[in-house]
Amino acid sequence: MAYRRTAQVETRLADNRARILRAARTLVSDGGFRQAQVAAVAAAAGLATGSVYRYFPSKAHLMVELLRSTCAREIEVVQAIASGGGPARDRLADALRAFVERALKGDRLAYAIVAEPASAEIEDARQEIKRALALIFGGLVAEAVAASDMPDQDPNIAGACIVGAMLEGLMGPLARDRAAEDDEAVATGIVAFCLRALGQEQNAKGEHAHVRAVR
Amino acid sequence: MAYRRTAQVETRLADNRARILRAARTLVSDGGFRQAQVAAVAAAAGLATGSVYRYFPSKAHLMVELLRSTCAREIEVVQAIASGGGPARDRLADALRAFVERALKGDRLAYAIVAEPASAEIEDARQEIKRALALIFGGLVAEAVAASDMPDQDPNIAGACIVGAMLEGLMGPLARDRAAEDDEAVATGIVAFCLRALGQEQNAKGEHAHVRAVR
DNA sequence: ACAAGAAATGAACCTGGGTTCATTAATTTC
DNA sequence: GAAATTAATGAACCCAGGTTCATTTCTTGT
Numbered sequence: 001m002a003y004r005r006t007a008q009v010e011t012r013l014a015d016n017r018a019r020i021l022r023a024a025r026t027l028v029s030d031g032g033f034r035q036a037q038v039a040a041v042a043a044a045a046g047l048a049t050g051s052v053y054r055y056f057p058s059k060a061h062l063m064v065e066l067l068r069s070t071c072a073r074e075i076e077v078v079q080a081i082a083s084g085g086g087p088a089r090d091r092l093a094d095a096l097r098a099f100v101e102r103a104l105k106g107d108r109l110a111y112a113i114v115a116e117p118a119s120a121e122i123e124d125a126r127q128e129i130k131r132a133l134a135l136i137f138g139g140l141v142a143e144a145v146a147a148s149d150m151p152d153q154d155p156n157i158a159g160a161c162i163v164g165a166m167l168e169g170l171m172g173p174l175a176r177d178r179a180a181e182d183d184e185a186v187a188t189g190i191v192a193f194c195l196r197a198l199g200q201e202q203n204a205k206g207e208h209a210h211v212r213a214v215r
Numbered sequence: 216m217a218y219r220r221t222a223q224v225e226t227r228l229a230d231n232r233a234r235i236l237r238a239a240r241t242l243v244s245d246g247g248f249r250q251a252q253v254a255a256v257a258a259a260a261g262l263a264t265g266s267v268y269r270y271f272p273s274k275a276h277l278m279v280e281l282l283r284s285t286c287a288r289e290i291e292v293v294q295a296i297a298s299g300g301g302p303a304r305d306r307l308a309d310a311l312r313a314f315v316e317r318a319l320k321g322d323r324l325a326y327a328i329v330a331e332p333a334s335a336e337i338e339d340a341r342q343e344i345k346r347a348l349a350l351i352f353g354g355l356v357a358e359a360v361a362a363s364d365m366p367d368q369d370p371n372i373a374g375a376c377i378v379g380a381m382l383e384g385l386m387g388p389l390a391r392d393r394a395a396e397d398d399e400a401v402a403t404g405i406v407a408f409c410l411r412a413l414g415q416e417q418n419a420k421g422e423h424a425h426v427r428a429v430r
Numbered sequence: 431a432c433a434a435g436a437a438a439t440g441a442a443c444c445t446g447g448g449t450t451c452a453t454t455a456a457t458t459t460c
Numbered sequence: 461g462a463a464a465t466t467a468a469t470g471a472a473c474c475c476a477g478g479t480t481c482a483t484t485t486c487t488t489g490t
Contacts, residue, residue: 002489003435009487013437038478039440048439050480059478117338130383151411157404160387161380165412168345168379169372189372196366197380197412217459217464224457228467252447254470263469265450274448 017055019045024066029109033063033118060121067113067122071129074102075136082136088143089150092198095140096166097191099133103170104183111174114167130167134159141198151199162194169193232270234260239281244324248278248333275336282328282337286344289317290351297351303358304365307413310355311381311406314348318385319398326389329382345382349374356413366414377409384408 023044027036038059042049056062081095103110114126138159144150169190173183238259242251253274257264271277296310318325329341353374359365384405388398 002433003487004489005436006488009437037476042440049478050440051438053479054437117332117335120332123332153407154400154404156387157384157401158408161384161405161408164379164381164383164386165376166379168382169376171379172371172375185369186372189369190376192368193373193376193412196414197408199411217462218457218466219459220466221458224467231467253449254447257470264448265470266468268449269467 013055016045016047016051020047020052020055020062021066021069024062025070025109028063028066028112032108032112032116033122036063038062060119063118063122064125067125067129070109070113074099075129075132077102078133078136082140087149088140088147089198092137092140092144093191093195095137096162096194097187100166100170100187100190101183104173104187108174110170115171115174130163134163137162144198153199158198161197165194165197166190228270231260231262231266235262235267235270235277236281236284239277240285240324243278243281243327247323247327247331248337251278253277275334278333278337279340282340282344285324285328289314290344290347292317293348293351297355302364303355303362304413307352307355307359308406308410310352311377311409312402315381315385315402315405316398318381319388319402323389325385330386330389345378349378352377359413368414373413376412380409380412381405 020041024036024041027040027044038052039049041062042052045052052059052062056065078095078099081098082091084091084094103114118126134156136159138155141150141153141158141162142155145152145155169186173186235256239251239256242255242259253267254264256277257267260267267274267277271280293310293314296313297306299306299309318329333341349371351374353370356365356368356373356377357370360367360370384401388401
C-alpha cells in the first residue's frame with residue numbers, strides 16, 4: 001500500500017464539503033433554489049462540477065442537508081426556550097417570538113427554505129421541519145393545558161395551526177423586499193394572534209425576558 | 216371563403232376543452248401533479264397530445280386554470296357567507312367552518328391544489344388564492360374590530376394567519392389516508408383555534424346556521 | 431523517484447416530459 | 461365533389477440541468 005488519508009487531507013476534504021454547503025447557502029440565499037444548479041454551486045465553491053458528487057450523492061441530498069442544517073439551529077433555539085423554566089405559556093410566547101424575529105432577520109434564505117417551490121425531496125424535508133416545530137409547540141400547549149393555564153384543546157391541532165399561522169404570517173413580509181422597520185409590528189402581530197388563539201388572557205404583549213439569553 | 220365555424224363545431228370545441236380540464240382534474244385528483252403529464256391528460260380526454268395545445272398555450276396554463284376554477288367555487292362560498300348578514304364575527308366563524316369542512320371532503324384534490332410541490336407558475340396561482348382568502352377573512356376581522364366585537368388588531372396579519380392556520384391544520388389530515396370519522400374533530404379544532412385567535416369570548420362552538428344555506 | 435492509490439476534473443451523456451409541426455382528417459361553402 | 465379552411469394527430473424534437481466517467485493531478489509510503 002502507498003496511500004493513506006493524512007490528517008491534512010482529511011481536513012481539506014472536510015473543508016471542501018463545508019465550502020460546498022456554504023456556496024449553496026449563498027446561492028439559495030440570494031437567488032432561490034433556481035440559481036443553485038450544481039455547476040454554479042461547484043463554481044462558487046471553487047471546485048469542478050463533478051467534485052460535488054464526491055461529497056454529496058445527489059443535488060437533492062445537498063439541498064436537504066442545507067435545509068436541515070439551517071433549520072436545526074432555529075429548532076434548537078425554539079427547543080431551548082421550550083424546555084426552559086417558568087410557566088409553559090410564557091415559554092410558548094417566548095419561543096414564538098424568538099422564531100418569528102429570527103426568521104424576519106434571516107430574510108431571503110428563510111423564505112426559500114420555508115416556502116419557495118422546490119422538488120419533492122426538499123418538500124419532504126420541509127414537512128419534517130414543520131412537524132418538528134409543531135411538536136414542540138404542541139407539547140407546550142399540552143403542558144399549559146395540563147396546568148389549567150389554557151382552555152382544553154387538541155395539542156396536535158394547536159401545534160399545526162401555530163406553525164401555519166407563523167409561517168403564513170411571515171410569508172408576505174419575507175417574500176417582498178420590505179423595509180425592516182415594520183418587522184417589529186409584524187412579529188408582534190403574529191405572536192399576539194397565536195397567543196390569543198391558545199386562549200391566554202392577554203398578558204400577550206408581555207415581556208419576553210429570556211429570549212435574548214439564547215443568543 | 217369556404218369554411219365557417221358552425222355552432223355544432225363550436226360546441227364540440229367547447230366540449231373538448233371541458234373534457235381536457237376534467238381529465239386533468241381527475242388525474243391530479245388521484246395521482247397529484249406528477250401523474251398529470253400532458254400526454255396522459257390528452258389520452259384521458261380522448262385526444263392526441265398535440266391537441267391539448269389547441270386549447271391551452273402550455274401545460275402551466277392548463278394547470279393554473281384548473282387550480283383557479285376549482286378554487287373559485289371555494290372562494291365564492293366563503294365570500295357569500297362573508298358578505299351575508301349578521302355580526303361579522305358570526306359570519307367569520309361560519310366561513311371558517313365552511314371552508315375547512317369542504318376541504319376535508321375534497322380530499323386529495325384539495326391537497327394537491329393547496330400543498331403539493333409544483334412549478335413556480337402554479338405556486339404563484341396558489342399564492343394568489345391564499346391572498347384572496349386572506350383578504351376576505353381580513354375584511355371580516357376589520358369589520359368585527361370596527362364593531363368593537365374583537366380586540367384591536369391588524370386585519371392583514373390576522374387574515375394571513377387565519378389562512379395559514381387553516382391550511383396547515385388541514386395538511387396533516389389531507390396528506391395521509393385517514394378515516395373520515397375524525398374530520399369533524401379536526402374541523403372543530405381548527406375553527407376553535409382561529410376563533411380564539413381573533414379574541415372572541417367563546418360562543419365559539421356556536422351554531423353555524425346559514426352555512427348549509429350555501430349549498 | 432516511483433508505484434499505488436485517491437481525489438479532482440469537466441466535457442459528454444442522459445433523461446423526462448413539454449412542445450412543435452408536417453401531415454392527415456373533417457368541415458363547410460359553392 | 462372540389463376547393464378552401466380549420467381541426468386533429470402523434471412522432472420527432474428539444475432542452476435544461478443533473479450525473480457519469482475516462483483522464484489527469486495529487487499524496488503517500490518505500
